[in-house]
């Protein structure tokens with residue numbers, strides 16, 4: 187039985203990165219207090235309607251650290267959770283101060299995910315990011331000083347102008363900070379973003395493959411294990427919230443544009459913060475739409491998601507012959523080979539459940 191997760195979307199950013207398609211706004215800061223009040227009220231109503239106690243809570247965005255830290259912990263306090271719940275906040279290193287981390291820690295936050303992206307100045311500039319790489323080190327120290335020792339560093343590779351040596355420098359600097367967890371994703375081109383309109387800056391598949399291999403080699407040598415295609419952790423520090431998603435567990439999203447899942451029904455909230463606040467205050471549903479997955483779709487998704495993890499899937503769950511070179515059998519499990527991880531989309535296309 188999977189754990190129950192709560193996701194809270196914070197849709198405020200200082201500026202819009204040109205590769206980003208998330209539901210986030212740069213001109214809505216005046217709504218922050220009202221927004222947090224609406225999220226708290228929405229949570230209270232869900233609790234009254236029987237929402238389970240949360241095992242994992244994740245604040246994402248947007249930029250949760252754009253909020254005064256007391257507003258974040260006000261939301262944390264409204265969520266009933268199990269005593270050992272994992273409570274993560276995504277942090278922009280530029281916003282982090284020792285005081286912010288102290289407020290988080292006192293308010294129950296026990297894990298931070300720091301948006302590093304890269305540790306090389308010209309690569310950050312190419313991403314349209316403004317932070318100074320040295321702020322990452324300060325943010326990690328501030329978290330540890332406050333007693334938050336579960337630390338993820340979020341990295342992006344394959345940015346235009348990033349050499350293999352640049353990526354190696356980012357990995358070396360990230361490892362030197364001794365995080366407990368690293369997420370590393372290849373840059374993807376999202377429709378409707380300025381990056382999508384500029385093909386000269388689009389990532390190259392071979393370059394991304396080389397960087398993926400380097401990532402797995404270096405993080406592996408540092409003692410972290412690749413427990414999902416894009417995620418590495420020291421034992422015991424795997425992200426429980428991610429595992430809720432990957433195991434098709436139930437989760438409830440709060441805030442605008444957040445998604446929820448309950449027993450095969452997926453639903454998502456109205457997209458803008460203005461609309462979300464209005465719905466909550468008027469006492470009408472914040473749900474924008476839903477989809478109900480049939481058994482076959484659920485079973486196929488379960489296979490795809492499990493296969494992306496180090497646990498793989500049981501032997502016999504799929505036709506191994508159709509995935510030659512992309513999967514290997516280890517004991518009674520089928521897992522992706524490194525080639526399979528590099529070609530995960532191809533694996534999904536060829537997947538033949540039994």
Ligand code: SF4
Pocket residue numbers: 198199200201202203206207208210247248249
């Ligand atoms: S900070 Fe994150 S959420 Fe905000 S615009 Fe940049 S990538 Fe998107």
